[in-house]
Amino acid sequence: MGVWLVGSDVLARGRFAVSALSETVAVLLGLAGIGVAPGEAERLAAHRPAFRALLAREPFAAAFVAHAVRPRWLPDFLTVPPLPGDSSFHDELDRLRATPRPRVAADLAECRVRNGDPGPPPPALDVPDPAGATAALLGWVWTRVVAADWPRRRRLFEADIVSRTHAVGTGGWAATVAGLRPGLRWLGEGRLRINARPYPPRDLAAAQLLFIPATTPRGWVGWDEPHRYAITYPCAGLLGAEGPAPAPAEALRRLIGPARAAVLAALAAPRSTTQLAALTGLALGSVGDHLKVLREAGLVDRRRAGRSVLYYRTELGERLTER
Structure with a gap:
């Protein structure tokens, strides 16, 4: 099978990137x-x-x-x-x-x-x-x-990268890499399975490893040997792939109102106001107003990712949506 030999130092240097x-x-x-x-x-x-x-x-x-x-x-x-x-x-x-x-x-x-x-x-x-x-x-x-359409696509990719980076921080590279694209598996002991084909292993020692989101159902790998390798993977933030936002619990709807509950429920991953408007069906201005109230209540926070501002649930917000 196609295996890359990826030491802990290579993963530590790994980063996500956007590529036009x-x-x-x-x-x-x-x-x-x-x-x-x-x-x-x-x-x-x-x-x-x-x-x-x-x-x-x-x-x-x-x-x-x-x-x-x-x-x-x-x-x-x-x-x-x-x-x-x-x-x-x-x-x-x-x-x-x-x-x-x-x-x-x-x-x-x-x-x-x-x-x-x-x-x-x-x-x-x-x-x-x-x-x-x-x-x-x-x-x-x-x-x-x-x-x-590049500005919209770039915002989606940046949102995906923020979500993946958060996953690395909470679950580690092994758990994050395992869900990037079909066929990709972390085998342990520094072995990353790229696919099941009988290709010889590649040693990535001292190389830069990139992870690149794209609008692709499967993705691919690429390299400029021996210095740079990349895994292009399906972007998980594509609005067409996501479907509607999950319905918030009825108790949460009664507590903070149906619109704010919908916005909070849609923040299962970090998202921009544009993404939230598309997922919830609310007007862009209304989404912004609801996010302001949710931030003031300590239920969401925000961070900048490239050109986008992405909102995400705080620990309190996570606890509320779990009930």
Whole structure:
């Protein structure tokens, strides 16, 4: 099985990160029909005719999607983890665009082998600048599908990261990692099972390990050996995947009112006012007013996560919702 050897020092250095390029790859997979995250089907369906038109007029893009955008194995250069200084999608895309041609060719060849594709690569993939052509495809996905919605997506990812970080503090890395993505298991003794496939183990000693949320139903792993490794996992904060907020207990509704009880019940994980409005059906202004009262009563508190302010239940708030 595919196992990463992850010592306690590697986990101690591990961190969560947001990656615009990883999200764009996730959307590309969804457009290609390789796994659609909950809540994304309608949005992707609206863009799929334009995506198909792009593939019809761009031979490289069509061949890349057919032979490299696969559920089992993605090309390594497509999944390189972000650097700490990356501040935009284009920071990551420019680095992908600079990937040397021999490496792209080797990654595409390995991808075909791992996915069980016999025979030579299709001629359409043999272009002078395959990294640039791949960057153009990802740039189209970013511009047409992701960019306008990126602020919302980023807020969801930041909320997920706050929730996961809290889980690390209360349950430890082993418990947190176990629930990140399908197939991921902490085996103990520094062994992290990535999947059940017969791949040789990878020793991550002295490496940086990143955990990246994205709108994907399964996720993937990536690396820039030997210094950086990443696990891209399904974001748990997607509104389309969450469904309605849990109904508060009747006693709590009578105590603090139905609207405030609904807001408090929806804070099972840290959330922004926008998320709370979507989950409870309350107006954004009303959510803000109720949060102010709940904070003054000591039932919720808040913290900043990137550009978002996230609210969470205090110990008193947790005790009230448990009754």
